[in-house]
Amino acid sequence: MRLDAILSRFGYCSRREAAQWIKRGRVSVGGVPAKSPSAKAAPEDVLVDGAPVEFPGGLYVALHKPLGCTCSHREEGELVYDLLPQRWMERADGVSTVGRLDKETSGLLLLTDDGSFVHALTSPKRHVPKVYEFDCAATIPPEAVELFASGELMLHGETTPCLPAELEILGERSGRLTLHEGRYHQVRRMLAAVGAPVLRLERTAIGPLKLESLNLAPGEWVAIDPAIFA
Numbered sequence: 001m002r003l004d005a006i007l008s009r010f011g012y013c014s015r016r017e018a019a020q021w022i023k024r025g026r027v028s029v030g031g032v033p034a035k036s037p038s039a040k041a042a043p044e045d046v047l048v049d050g051a052p053v054e055f056p057g058g059l060y061v062a063l064h065k066p067l068g069c070t071c072s073h074r075e076e077g078e079l080v081y082d083l084l085p086q087r088w089m090e091r092a093d094g095v096s097t098v099g100r101l102d103k104e105t106s107g108l109l110l111l112t113d114d115g116s117f118v119h120a121l122t123s124p125k126r127h128v129p130k131v132y133e134f135d136c137a138a139t140i141p142p143e144a145v146e147l148f149a150s151g152e153l154m155l156h157g158e159t160t161p162c163l164p165a166e167l168e169i170l171g172e173r174s175g176r177l178t179l180h181e182g183r184y185h186q187v188r189r190m191l192a193a194v195g196a197p198v199l200r201l202e203r204t205a206i207g208p209l210k211l212e213s214l215n216l217a218p219g220e221w222v223a224i225d226p227a228i229f230a
Helices: 003-009 018-023 115-122 143-150 186-193
Strands: 027-029 046-048 060-065 106-112 130-136 166-171 174-179 198-206 221-223
Touching: 003 018, 003 027, 003 046, 018 027, 106 115, 130 186, 143 166, 174 186, 186 198
Parallel strands: 106 198
Antiparallel strands: 027 046, 060 106, 060 221, 130 174, 130 198, 166 174
């Protein structure tokens, strides 16, 4: 790729601005200062301000989403994208969340600039398990375990029942729920349907990736290998 295309594609500057970046010595290839924006290089060999080009093979990160921020590019208020480096937002392919967590739900959230990765993890055919831990405002009825596992629970406004889900009751008003699909506010709606409205909700795992093992404080992120979901 041309150096000006690399700088633009990965969010550093526009192609027009690339010449000035190179002139100021901010770009090198293989340890040698770059001379021309039209010079060709592999993104992996380019250093910008002494650091390698970020995520040349695609951006894949896990974020510990805090409460109060929204998975949106457009809504007012704090957004999950405000927690990320601004340069990522300038990448040619953009950055988006893999699914969503509502404003009042915390926990594990994936972000990427790879549309095929988003599709692979959100496709209804994949049934990627997602684990949530919660506290409720009322006692969780024991019969909810069998109901959720039956695949017969019909939510208000839906035309098909929920897929079987695994509910573990951890305390009188707390539990863990594993889903294999992603409907709108599904955990909250399922628990409300059995008379146990959710007070606190956190996603703790997506497939093999567990929030606990990432050791992230709310608002922190870390790069991940997408191959773990293959």
